[in-house]
Amino acid sequence: MMTMALAELASRLNCAEYKNWLKAGQGLLLLRGALQGFAGEQVQAFHRSIAARLAARPPRCSGRCPPPRGKQFQPACSLCKEWKKEILKHHTHRTGEVNWGNCRPWLWPSNSWEIAKAYMPRGKADSCGPDKCDASGLLNLFTFCDHFSNIDQKKIREVIKCRNELMHSSDMKVSSSWLKEFGNHVQNLLSEFQDVPEAQAASTRIEKLLSSDWAVHVPGEDQLDGLESEISQMQMSEIEAELIKERLCEIRLCMEEQETISKEDLNRIQAVKDFIHNNHDLQRSLQAEMQNLEDLVQKLYSQQQLVKETEEVNCGEKKDEDCPLQKMKRMV
Numbered sequence: 342m343m344t345m346a347l348a349e350l351a352s353r354l355n356c357a358e359y360k361n362w363l364k365a366g367q368g369l370l371l372l373r374g375a376l377q378g379f380a381g382e383q384v385q386a387f388h389r390s391i392a393a394r395l396a397a398r399p400p401r402c403s404g405r406c407p408p409p410r411g412k413q414f415q416p417a418c419s420l421c422k423e424w425k426k427e428i429l430k431h432h433t434h435r436t437g438e439v440n441w442g443n444c445r446p447w448l449w450p451s452n453s454w455e456i457a458k459a460y461m462p463r464g465k466a467d468s469c470g471p472d473k474c475d476a477s478g479l480l481n482l483f484t485f486c487d488h489f490s491n492i493d494q495k496k497i498r499e500v501i502k503c504r505n506e507l508m509h510s511s512d513m514k515v516s517s518s519w520l521k522e523f524g525n526h527v528q529n530l531l532s533e534f535q536d537v538p539e540a541q542a543a544s545t546r547i548e549k550l551l552s553s554d555w556a557v558h559v560p561g562e563d564q565l566d567g568l569e570s571e572i573s574q575m576q577m578s579e580i581e582a583e584l585i586k587e588r589l590c591e592i593r594l595c596m597e598e599q600e601t602i603s604k605e606d607l608n609r610i611q612a613v614k615d616f617i618h619n620n621h622d623l624q625r626s627l628q629a630e631m632q633n634l635e636d637l638v639q640k641l642y643s644q645q646q647l648v649k650e651t652e653e654v655n656c657g658e659k660k661d662e663d664c665p666l667q668k669m670k671r672m673v
Contacts (some may be wrong), residue, residue, distance in 0.1 A: 403417065404417055
């Protein structure tokens with residue numbers, strides 16, 4: 342079983358563009374790990390400054406505030422109103438939308454990370470601290486909270502753009518030229534953290550990573566000299582699974598935000614599904630995520646049918662192969 346898994350991993354890594362996709366993803370994981378400690382310390386300092394200004398307010402939420410939903414939160418107590426006001430005051434896009442659903446407002450006075458999540462993209466509600474936050478969350482925090490305005494915002498936006506291109510790649514492949522540009526942008530950003538030892542260590546690791554040639558040795562096969570990887574084959578598999586899970590999460594969050602499902606969404610899901618189906622070693626580790634997507638597709642499609650009762654031809658009248666839902670019936 343292990344030999345078969347290694348053979349399938351080796352086969353996938355024979356595709357240079359897919360290997361580039363994984364390397365870039367690992368680069369983002371290293372970037373995230375390097376900046377988590379810095380982010381946590383700075384958010385605590387930011388939190389203390391707000392708490393000091395609101396010291397005269399009641400110590401806790403009255404309990405009458407409704408829970409936030411998506412981008413909506415209308416607090417009922419004076420404490421939550423003041424914390425919301427402070428969060429918005431330090432938002433770099435003050436007229437922009439805030440994902441209040443990320444937060445548990447009643448914890449704002451006592452938990453610094455709960456205010457950090459107000460500056461992050463949708464889907465960060467379960468991020469309970471910097472060590473549980475992905476690169477997207479940290480980079481958006483640095484962009485949308487003015488506490489981090491001393492960091493070159495152009496450098497942050499360039500890495501965010503690369504990260505989005507990576508996660509939105511329909512075939513999970515990127516070119517060598519794209520990877521080189523990505524590496525330059527990441528190194529430019531890390532240069533902003535000269536006083537953060539973890540950032541400088543990550544800079545060296547990322548440089549080695551992007552120039553290395555990952556290779557998997559399958560027992561019983563000849564091994565070429567000079568292709569030893571900087572990381573173990575087990576680590577490669579873990580990195581791969583984590584990145585594909587993030588890719589699936591990105592698709593799910595996009596559909597949840599739109600509250601609809603398009604042909605493009607189905608095509609993206611089908612592409613990942615086919616990829617997993619053709620690589621048996623990935624099926625078990627990604628089964629739960631694929632099932633969640635199938636459930637969401639069914640839910641959204643049912644909702645669309647309810648609001649399209651007057652549509653000339655609906656799914657129920659079409660042949661099974663014409664119904665978009667049928668494309669999801671064989672989820673791994």
